[in-house]
Amino acid sequence: MPLxxxxxxxxTLAIDGEDIQIQGDGDVVVVDLPSIRAGKRLLQAGPWSGDVRRMRTEQFNQALRTAGVTINVQYKGETIARLGETASPNAVAHLLDFGEVELHPVKALQAEARSRPLATLAVVGGASAVLAYIISRLRK
Incomplete structure (x- = not known):
């Protein structure tokens, strides 16, 4: 039974000059990232960095579930990760070895694409060209 x-x-948590907003209202805590870079720095600074990431993430996630708390990590209004009570683990989290966490990296890419469409087009175009080259080499 949850506590x-x-x-x-x-x-407000400042990391490398960027402000991360954290708001809690009952059993939900929302962490609003100003950039993907700030999220990466937050992960590197947390107890889940390094070789013991999965073990520590699972411990943290279990503590949240026991307490009946959910953490929603958002980027530009989109939930890109969820931990704790209402998290629904998905294939992406398992693939990246994050355990019982819900991850939505595509939502972060979509949010970034809306704010920087030309940069996104260049990255997607470049990735497509590389993929096409690799496929053509494999067919030979």
Whole structure:
């Protein structure tokens, strides 16, 4: 049975000059990332970096579930990761060895594409060209 834990928070966490907004309202905590770089720095600074990432992520996730708390990590209004009580683990999380976490990296790419369409077009075009080259080499 989950512990009765209520999280009320309105915090700003600064990492490398970027402000990460953290808001809690009862059993849901929302971490709003200003950039993908800030999210990466947050992961590197957390207890889930290095070789023990899966073990520590599972411990953290289990503690959240026990407390009945969910953390939604958002980027530009899109939930890109969910941990804790309402997380539904998916194939992406298992593939990246994050255990019982819900990950949605495509949503981050879509949010970035909306704000920087030309850069996204260049990256997708370049990736497509590389993929086409690899496929042509494999067919020979």
């Amino acid at each position: 009765p834990l209520e999280v009320l928070a309105d915090l």
